Amino acid sequence: MSKVETECLMTVGQTATGQILLFPKDVKTLKGQVLESLDSRSGPLALHQETFPQFIKYMGSKTKILDFVISGLNEVYEGGGVCDLFAGSASLAGAIGDQVPFVSNDIQRYSAVLAGAYLMQEDLPCTISAACLIEDARPLAEDLLHSIGPYTNYDSITEREAFVRAENDALNLHLKPLPQKHHLFTRFYSGTWWSAEQCAWIDALRSVADRHEGHAHHLILATIMHAMAYCGQGTGHFAQYRDATTDHAFQDIVRYRKRSITDYFARKWHKDALPLTRRRPVQGHQLLSKDYVDCLETLRPCTVYADPPYCFVHYSRFYHALETLVRYDYPEIQHKNGKMVKGRYRAERHQSPFSIGTQVPGAFTKLFQGVQASGSNLVLSYSNTGMITLEKLQSLAQATLGSSYDLQVLTMAHVHMTMGRAKDRAREVTEALLLARKK
Numbered sequence: 001m002s003k004v005e006t007e008c009l010m011t012v013g014q015t016a017t018g019q020i021l022l023f024p025k026d027v028k029t030l031k032g033q034v035l036e037s038l039d040s041r042s043g044p045l046a047l048h049q050e051t052f053p054q055f056i057k058y059m060g061s062k063t064k065i066l067d068f069v070i071s072g073l074n075e076v077y078e079g080g081g082v083c084d085l086f087a088g089s090a091s092l093a094g095a096i097g098d099q100v101p102f103v104s105n106d107i108q109r110y111s112a113v114l115a116g117a118y119l120m121q122e123d124l125p126c127t128i129s130a131a132c133l134i135e136d137a138r139p140l141a142e143d144l145l146h147s148i149g150p151y152t153n154y155d156s157i158t159e160r161e162a163f164v165r166a167e168n169d170a171l172n173l174h175l176k177p178l179p180q181k182h183h184l185f186t187r188f189y190s191g192t193w194w195s196a197e198q199c200a201w202i203d204a205l206r207s208v209a210d211r212h213e214g215h216a217h218h219l220i221l222a223t224i225m226h227a228m229a230y231c232g233q234g235t236g237h238f239a240q241y242r243d244a245t246t247d248h249a250f251q252d253i254v255r256y257r258k259r260s261i262t263d264y265f266a267r268k269w270h271k272d273a274l275p276l277t278r279r280r281p282v283q284g285h286q287l288l289s290k291d292y293v294d295c296l297e298t299l300r301p302c303t304v305y306a307d308p309p310y311c312f313v314h315y316s317r318f319y320h321a322l323e324t325l326v327r328y329d330y331p332e333i334q335h336k337n338g339k340m341v342k343g344r345y346r347a348e349r350h351q352s353p354f355s356i357g358t359q360v361p362g363a364f365t366k367l368f369q370g371v372q373a374s375g376s377n378l379v380l381s382y383s384n385t386g387m388i389t390l391e392k393l394q395s396l397a398q399a400t401l402g403s404s405y406d407l408q409v410l411t412m413a414h415v416h417m418t419m420g421r422a423k424d425r426a427r428e429v430t431e432a433l434l435l436a437r438k439k
């Protein structure tokens with residue numbers, strides 16, 4: 001993700017009503033200058049971006065263009081709370097959650113955990129060390145590894161064939177009942193994105209998270225998610241893990257198999273999790289895991305930021321492992337033609353209307369209606385590579401909000417990460433913000 005380059009080329013925004021925004025056409029400006037000209041409200045109501053740590057790599061995360069998003073928010077923000085309706089990795093909570101009462105919502109439960117890590121500070125900072133948490137987890141990790149019998153030592157495997165045999169044994173652990181209460185990852189995910197040993201530590205640290213409440217609980221889970229993302233042999237999401245079909249793939253997968261969950265956990269805990277506990281607590285935050293329509297129904301007038309999915313893939317498939325970590329509910333696993341699917345997805349997964357072609361226009365109309373009914377202003381992110389065109393989106397907004405809201409569109413060129421290891425790792429897109437402000 002660090003390779004993303006954001007080119008801040010502002011273009012004239014054509015409003016849905018045909019008005020033109022303030023910026024001269026084709027003027028290339030530095031980021032800071034753009035913000036200055038965009039942010040017409042630089043008084044006490046202006047929101048600004050705090051630096052914050054990221055816990056996971058997230059497809060479609062707005063982290064790299066938050067200055068653009070926040071400048072859009074400042075165009076319609078009139079004080080009071082901010083609601084991030086599709087919070088994902090909770091980047092907006094990380095950036096402005098210390099300035100306003102914040103409602104963080106996403107249908108996926110892991111998002112509320114990440115938002116909690118940014119938002120749920122307590123009066124006293126946490127002082128628990130990673131070493132302490134790891135020592136609390138160790139007995140269970142060792143017990144799990146004892147129960148499964150001999151497991152792979154990746155230092156001793158030099159041949160691809162031997163590696164594939166060992167991975168198949170690990171994949172078959174799902175057939176072996178285990179007595180420990182916390183054994184979900186060891187049994188069902190060994191040999192997938194993680195080795196059996198990595199899974200045993202994921203389970204063991206997960207059990208330790210349950211012994212802590214409040215901010216510490218969120219932070220432990222967010223830090224496990226970090227270790228899962230960076231030790232897993234995939235590309236940062238959990239749609240597919242790689243097979244060792246070539247020697248090159250074998251060597252690369254082994255590198256990840258050798259990564260230590262506890263090392264990644266400990267480093268992140270001290271570098272980023274504990275410092276978050278020293279932020280000033282702000283009252284009035286809410287963490288929700290609702291469908292966006294239900295969330296809008298509960299909302300008091302505020303400023304809504306909406307960043308719905310842009311494409312046909314479902315987040316519930318790409319991040320099912322994080323959802324399962326948080327819920328820890330031993331879900332039924334999806335089967336196809338009588339076989340467990342390779343990715344071991346949860347059988348019950350949310351299918352977003354924003355990712356189903358025929359449902360997208362209706363989903364946006366419901367979004368605009370909900371914003372209007374709650375008496376809120378709106379900043380909506382979308383791109384020219386989305387499921388519907390920006391023109392169509394503007395006409396839907398115009399149809400629902402046109403009579404009672406001022407509408408504007410801002411655009412910006414941006415390089416997007418595709419989160420694959422393939423050639424097409426970065427793609428140039430136009431990011432747009434549709435702003436709707438009550439007349």
Ligand SMILES: C[S@@+](CC[C@H](N)C(=O)[O-])C[C@H]1O[C@@H](n2cnc3c(N)ncnc32)[C@H](O)[C@@H]1O
Pocket residue numbers: 058059060061062063085086087088089090091092105106107108111290291292293307308309310315316352353354
């Ligand atoms: C583009 S991502 C948001 C990324 C986020 N702004 C960030 O910076 O990480 C879209 C999010 O919408 C969520 N989502 C999809 N359908 C939803 C629905 N019906 N209600 C609420 N959230 C939904 C997905 O789980 C996903 O996290």
